[in-house]
Amino acid sequence: MRLQDFVGNTRLSHWWWWIGVCAIAVLGFNTGVGFVTFSLVIGGFTFLFASVYTLNNTCDHQSDKWNPEKNNPVAHEKISYRESVMQTFVLAGVGLALLGMVSPSGFISGVVLCLLNIVYHVPPLRTKSRPFLDILSITLLYATPFFVGYSAVNGFDLRGTGIAVLFGLLSGMVHPFQTAKDLEQDRMNGDNTIAASIGLKRSVMLSLVLVVVTLLYFELLVTARFIDSKMFFYPLTFIPSLAYYVKTISDPSHKKIDSTVLILRLNGIIGGVVPVYLLLR
Helix, strand or coil: CHHHHHHHHCCHHHCCHHHHHHHHHHHCCCCCCCHHHHHHHHHHHHHHHHHHHHHHHHHCHHHHCCCCCCCCCCCCCCCCHHHHHHHHHHHHHHHHHHHHCCCHHHHHHHHHHHHHHHHHHCCCCCHHHCCCHHHHHHHHHCCHHHHHHHHHHHCCCHHHHHHHHHHHHHHHCCHHHHHHHHHHHHHHHCCCCHHHHHCHHHHHHHHHHHHHHHHHHHHHHHHCCCCCHHHHHHHHHHHHHHHHHHHHHHCCCHHHHHHHHHHHHHHHHHHHHHHHHHHCC
């Protein structure tokens, strides 16, 4: 039972698809990667990204006590605060060690992930509680799955970093909309999220603006030939999501919010995986 609680503390069901993004970054840009190298990179990234969620549960354990929708083992005292801190350190340490066995660039990219994790979650910086800064932080943090996988086997270059930022934007664009789900609870806890700061309707509109920015950035990658020109039609796949956004602004119920986030995440997965696949077929 204790093991189940520690596994639950990693919240794997919330982020498992990012392992696939990391794998695509490794295999899609270097056909000579061996099984051992691939396994070390994927293993290292998985441990590191698990530490992102254990740190989140650790830092949010007080506020999550009063939110019935938050399945936080630390908040519900299934795992102690100290145990969760230790779990975070162990996961991050193992992840960095595995990436360090691959290459110096792999280790450095892992350190970048750890630093972004700390900046986003841990006081006094804790950009998670700083409206607008949290969008930048979440964008950079979710750029790391591709960044770590690519950098570990290819080193650092503009192409890999540019595509990594695309993945970050695909997550950052839904962040204001996602915070709207917890608006009432966040206000009760005194958490200064974007939705709590600017309100529900403006949060939805801000996400819409970020979707447009993401699409323009995508076209910039196509123009720079970082992504295959055949993918110029990709923005058309967002039409259903944009139409749903407009509908949601007039009736922003939680059900519609959940549905729109799901649609955008599916768009994000398609928009991230397909261009990379076409890029180096």
